[in-house]
Amino acid sequence: MLEPDDDFDRRIRDWLQPDQQTVERVKARALSTQPRRQRIERILALSAVAGLLVALAGMWFWRPASTDFDVFTATFNGDVLVIRATDGTTWILGPESGNQPPAGTGQVVYQGDQR
């Protein structure tokens, strides 16, 4: 009484039977789907690379002003301006005297053997 009717079932199955092209398409699409874990890993890797690029671009655009110029110090000593660079170079600027120092007012410093 409750046994299946094979002929009836076969008819229903035939009505529902998809064409071979559809079967192949669904099968190929399903098999070519990437595993979720791989997809997540790929998304994470791409996000990391994108984040790094954004950070680098940000650092490039908002980098502090360049400080690679020489620092000079200028001091006035009377009429003489003394300019010293960080590398030790010194410029002394002042009015030209044009005269020799008056005789007898100079000092001679001698260092070395006293003999």
Place this chain on the structure above:
Amino acid sequence: MDLDRAVSDLTPRLLRYCTARTGSPSLGEDVAHDALVALIQRWRSYGPPDSVEAFVFAIARRRATRAALRQRLLVPIENLIGRRDGRRGPEDLTIDKSERDRAFTAIALLPPRDREALLLVVAAGLDTAAAATCLGISQSAFKVRTFRARRRLAALLGNGHAGT
């Protein structure tokens, strides 16, 4: 059984089952694809499930129910906003008046529990034990449901089938 062979065996069965469950070849194809992808991902990550058929058809059942419900909710909205003007699409026109169309209509008119039982056996090709397990009922209860479903479907199709 390797994955390729399992997929080859299950694809037409899933398509039949999902098409009958959703009443739409295109929607059925989407649901079948989702169920296959779930199986493939499970297989590749953790190996084959204990029962491949039970696994894949349990997923197909859930997704088909969701898809049918979503479609039922969306159709009135689409009608309301004018995306469906009541005319039948090319797919509908192709199968219009065909036996397939009549079968869809008749299957849709079956009580949900009986329809589910019948489709698991007839469309999905599960044996009684697997199908009963899939539905979480005893084999005898399952046989009663399929018997009832066959009789009602035969009456709906008007072919004089008495379910004997």
